[in-house]
Structures are given as structure tokens and as C-alpha cells.
Amino acid sequence: MRYLVSFFIAVFITLALFWGMQSLIQSGDGQLSEPAKGNVLDFVRLKTEQAVEKKQRKPQKPQKPKEPPPPLNSPKMDQSNAQAQTGNFDFGADIEADLNLSGGLSLGSSDGEYLPIVKVSPVYPRRALSRGIEGYVIVEFTVTKSGTVSTPIVINAKPEGIFDRAAMDAALKFKYKPRVVNGEAVEVAGVQNKISFQISG
Template sequence: MGSIVRFFVGTPLAVIVTAALFLIMYFLISSGDLALDEDAETVRIEIGRQIEDTPDQATQKQFERPQLDQPPPPPPAINDANFRPEVAGVAASAPSFDANVDIGTGFNPDRDAQPLVRIEPQYPDRCQGRSGDIETVVVEFDVDPAGQTVNARVLRSTNSCFDRNVLRAVERWKYQPKIVNGQAEPRFGVRTTFRFQIQE
């Protein structure tokens, strides 16, 4: 019985107190907003980039003409007629001999075959002879458009003991090919004479 009385008495009081608190808070908030609105000052700040009137830089810029490098002078022309490649020498311990190449005579406006690499044949150990004796081997060969020696053959020989070494050496020679009208052509019938002399 007592709890029912407290319920009916306390509930209205709690509602009244709660409503009073809400009203008090509402008035406080409203009065604060009004005070802020009255005291606040509106300040406008304009932020921008100051632009000065300047002359057109594109019209004032002076373009300098680039200096062109002068091309290097052309290399001096090489006269094929005066070109003489070096020929491999003979070792000091080897016997002395001469090699003369006959590549034809007469005026030729184009370039004939020119030797680039000549490997001298070695004196065979098996070949015997007396001191001062001279042995001769005449060889004929062709030069193909690539500058290679082909078809080497012995025409004359005073001692066949030297023939194999001579042919092996000639097959390793290199040439500048024959040029006719700007085109490489084979050169036929190049002859070389080898002379072997036995030294003391």
C-alpha cells in the first residue's frame, strides 16, 4: 500500500523536475547565442595573388641564333696506286729466299689485286743440301673476289722437298681483290717465285 502511494507521488514530481531542467538549459543556450551574435564582428579577408602589369616576356626575350659546329674536314684520300702493305718478314733462323710476284703490266684505271698478308714458308728440316745452294719454286695461284688465294699450284721446282711448305704458306695469304668498275672480281694467274738458299 505504501509503495503504491510513493509511486503516484514521486512520478509527477520527477517529471516536473526534469521538464524544469530542460527549460533552464534551453534559456541558457539561447541567451548565449544572442550575446555572441551581438558581440561578433564580421571580418572579410580577401586572399588573392597580386598581379602586376608587366610587359610580355615573350616579346622581350631575344633568341640567339645557335652556333653550328663546323664539320671536320674530310680525311685525305688514299691513293691505291701508292698503297703498299707490309709483308711479314722471315725469322732470323730461317734460310734466306726471295719472293717476286708478277701481277701483270700495263696501264689499268682500276685497281689490281694487292697483297695484304704474306706468310713466308718455313725451310723444311728434311730438305738437305750444301751450303750456298739455291733452290727455286715457282707457284701460280688465283685471288677470288673475297681476297683469298685459291688454286695454288707449283709450276716449276728444283727440289720437290720444298713444294708442300710453299703451297701451305701461299694458301694463307690475303689480298685486296681486283676492282673493275667498282666491283670485286677474281684475279687469275698470279705468280710468285721462291728462292731458298742454305746458309752456313
Template structure:
């Protein structure tokens, strides 16, 4: 049965192929002959002229600047003997003022006045106190070291409490002193106090 189907299919394929071979020349004869009679259009030839490309491998280097005839003169360094900072000039806060009172504290008597303040920095007026119109003061106690710096600042008396402690301690840390010297040797001075007064300008 399968062989019969294959034979029938092969016979039909042969008939179709034979029919196509006879049909193709017939279609060619029936085509429009005028299409072949039109003259062919020739495309012009494009020629590029020969050019020589020159590569410039030499780069012009800038001229070396001339050496200066004389070096600039050395500037003399100013000699600073004493430093005095005005606390009113340091404090840049508007519409407020702070006063710095230097106290000798318990570490030095009236006759032993060897250590002296060199740099005094006024504190910044606390924003919270300024916005509420609060005035007051704060006393900070600390140690003047052998190098003249400040160590261990602690607020000991501040009114009203909770407003001026932080600003006062921060300002005290920026103080600089001429250290106390005994028998040619600098020593620490304990119990030095500074009172910062906070007043709003009227």
C-alpha cells in the same frame, strides 16, 4: 563346450561394465572441487572496421613523343676509285715481317698488263716457325678469275718445306685483282705467282 565359454565371457563382460558404471560417479565425487570455483576468463571480441576497397582500373598512359621536325640529312657515300692496301699495315704479328712480291707469271706478257692487283694481304707468320726462329719464303701459283678473285692456289716453291705453305695459300686467297680484259671481255689469267718472304725482325 564352445557355448559354455561364450556364456562365461558374456557374464564377465556384464560384471565389468556394471562395475565401471558404479566407479565413474565415485571418481567424479572424489575430484577437486576448487577447479570449478575459479572464474571463467572471457576472451575479448575482435571486430574489423568496415572499409570500402576502391579498384583503380584507369592507368595513366605515357604521352606520345613529338614527331621530329626534320628528318636527319642523308650522308654522302664516299667514292672509292683505287684501293691500295699496305701489307705491312695488315700484318699485325709482333717481331716478324713478311714481304709480298707480285709476279706476273706465265699467263701475261710484258705488253699485256691489263690485270692489276688491288688488294694484297700479307700472311700471318706461322707460330711454329716463329717459335723456332725459322725464316724462309714460299711461292704460290694460282688463277685470277674473271671477277678478280683467286682460284686454285698451289704452293710451288717453299723453303724450308712444311712451314709456310698453309699461311701463304690462305693469304693468297684474300687477294683481289682487276681482271684482264681483252676485246671488252674479262678472261681468266692462269699461272700468276706470288712469292711471300718470311723474315724475323732482328
């Protein structure tokens, strides 16, 4: 009996739900079909035409220099590159008995004696510089066909053994215009050069 009553109640509730849904559907159809109330405004932006201005640029003329450029300095012989290492001290490399021009210069032809082009002063030895030692070295060497110096030897030095190495190192950096005989460069042996080491404040 209990199950029978529950069945009828469930059937009644189900029918009531179906009836309620049907009424909602019918009432909603009329609302969807009605036209929307109110006014709708559409905004459309119009782009204004802008005139493009063309500017013609003319290249500017370069300004004339107020002062003329300085004249170019002619290259000089490299007499010393070691003064920066010796502070305020000065030393000289005196050239004596270096130019053996007994044959003279042949200006009218390609022949001629050797001529010095670059003379490099030696580096003053630190030990001698700190002790205030001065002196000189006479170096003898050979001027090659290419104008370089080869086989330097010390002929005389005062004091002995202090400035020998510095003098020979400097002599190896000398450059010469080689001697030309009958149109060909020849070696010149026995060229002597006296290099003096002097300190001046």
C-alpha cells in the same frame, strides 16, 4: 505499499527533469539570437601585375675554323694486316713473276692485262716464329673474271711444309683487276707469286 512509494518518487523525478530541460532551452534561445561580439577582418590579397619582358635572341654566327681541315688520304693497298699478331717481328711478301704484261696495256681501249689491287701479307706461323725459321713459298693460282684468286697451289717452298698453308691462305685474299680481251674479262691461269717469310727485330 513499497511499490506505490517508488512510483510517486519516479513521477516526481521525471517532472523535475522535464522542468529543468525546458528552462535550459528557454535560456539558450536568447544566447543564440544575440549578435556576435567583436570585429571580423577579411584579408584579400591583390595580385600585382607583372610586366613580361620579351627577349629576342639572334642566332650566333659559327666561328670560322682557325686551321683548314687536313686533306683526305687516298686509299692505300692493303699490304699487311698481320703485323699486330707478330709483335715486333716483321715479314714481307715479295711479289715476283706476278705481272705477266707481255701483251702490254691497251690504254686507248677497254682491253688490258690484269693488275694487282690488294696484296695481303700472310700470318707468320707461331711455331716458325718462335723457332726463328725463315723461308719462302712460290704459289701458283688463277685470277678469275671477277678479280679473285682460285685454286692456289704450292710450286716451291723452302723449308717445305712450314709456310705452305699461310701462303695459300694469303693468296686467296688477293684482289686483281681482271684481264680484259675484246671488252670481256677473262681468266688468267698460271699466275705465280713468291711470298717471303723474314723476321727482323
